Amino acid sequence: MQHSQRPSSRGHLLYLLVLQLLFAYTIAYQTLSDDFLRNLTLAESDFDIHNQEGLLAPILIPRVSGTPGQAKTQQHFVNFFRKELPDWTLLWQNSTGTTPVTGDRQIPFSNLIVRKEPPWTKPGQANYLTLVAHYDSKFKPDNFIGAIDSAVPCAILMHIARFVDKYMKQMHEEMVALGELGGTVPMDMGLQIIFLDGEEAFGPAWTSTDSLYGSRSLAEEWEHTMNPALSNYRDPLNQISIFVLLDLLGSANPRIPSYFLPTHWAYKNMASVEDRMRKLGLLETKPARPFLYEAGKVPNQFTKSFVGDDHEPFMKRGVPILHLIPLELPRCLAYSPG
Ligand SMILES: *[C@@H]1O[C@H](CO)[C@@H](O)[C@H](O)[C@H]1NC(C)=O
Numbered sequence: 001m002q003h004s005q006r007p008s009s010r011g012h013l014l015y016l017l018v019l020q021l022l023f024a025y026t027i028a029y030q031t032l033s034d035d036f037l038r039n040l041t042l043a044e045s046d047f048d049i050h051n052q053e054g055l056l057a058p059i060l061i062p063r064v065s066g067t068p069g070q071a072k073t074q075q076h077f078v079n080f081f082r083k084e085l086p087d088w089t090l091l092w093q094n095s096t097g098t099t100p101v102t103g104d105r106q107i108p109f110s111n112l113i114v115r116k117e118p119p120w121t122k123p124g125q126a127n128y129l130t131l132v133a134h135y136d137s138k139f140k141p142d143n144f145i146g147a148i149d150s151a152v153p154c155a156i157l158m159h160i161a162r163f164v165d166k167y168m169k170q171m172h173e174e175m176v177a178l179g180e181l182g183g184t185v186p187m188d189m190g191l192q193i194i195f196l197d198g199e200e201a202f203g204p205a206w207t208s209t210d211s212l213y214g215s216r217s218l219a220e221e222w223e224h225t226m227n228p229a230l231s232n233y234r235d236p237l238n239q240i241s242i243f244v245l246l247d248l249l250g251s252a253n254p255r256i257p258s259y260f261l262p263t264h265w266a267y268k269n270m271a272s273v274e275d276r277m278r279k280l281g282l283l284e285t286k287p288a289r290p291f292l293y294e295a296g297k298v299p300n301q302f303t304k305s306f307v308g309d310d311h312e313p314f315m316k317r318g319v320p321i322l323h324l325i326p327l328e329l330p331r332c333l334a335y336s337p338g
């Protein structure tokens, strides 16, 4: 595959993925230099909606849980990781359930978890920066594609995995060479990407039992999965350092609030990267306000309101959440190629 690489300047899409990866590294290591930011590149063909060799186009299809379109999407993820990132661990967490509109039929829900952790970590030792998006699409209307809901976020996560892989490898090798074999949170930091199934409601109304099928099942299973005795973390939920959920991203000029005070520090780190990249002229869009426009929010401005989404089953169990979703729903909620 030949992909044209161009210096980064492509606006929100690039911006978001870059923020994500920077975020990973600013926590673990140190602030990235301006030169590093200038060096970031994006293969635009990966996000070309007509390029079937790219990351996005193959999943711009209806992906309702339990349908052939969804199986194709799963295959796309698996093929990508097996081929491009063979040393990442792939793990399925499957469940079934009935919905209000599909009768007694058991609908399958399959969450895909992919991970890379420091090579010296034992089970239960690594903590994971956890990046999440859902890959199922809505049952109705027929042929709903859900480009931003959430095919684009899934493609962004794949792109991030491929981009950070070499830096993680380098970081791990340096640490091994220095004999710094872990034992602290930043040293034992891995990356975990979760493609969730069954986010969408099947019926016309979103309810607590008709939605979030995959995330409810995964959070519950992890709550009851004990790590080996003497592990740093008691269960896989506790291994999540922060749960970063991407949703409804990919349309122009998103405005993303900071929803939760406990993760506002992370939001501010990302907003500062956005600000630096704008000042360096690395982002194509010139919105009146930054996409992450609430860096200056102060504690008493945080309310209890949030947007219902896949983070809820995890939030209820005490996992720190960063929700990257625009407050106003983008006007185009579906893209239908051709
Ligand atoms: C930027 O890219 C150049 C050319 O590939 C490389 O020599 C340099 O080390 C990179 N700088 C950083 C900070 O990654």
Ligand SMILES: *[C@@H]1O[C@H](CO)[C@@H](O)[C@H](O)[C@H]1NC(C)=O
Residues within 6 Å of the ligand: 074, 092, 093, 094, 110
């Ligand atoms: C879970 O679901 C995936 C996707 O449908 C499938 O490939 C995998 O084999 C299933 N795993 C188990 C243990 O059933």
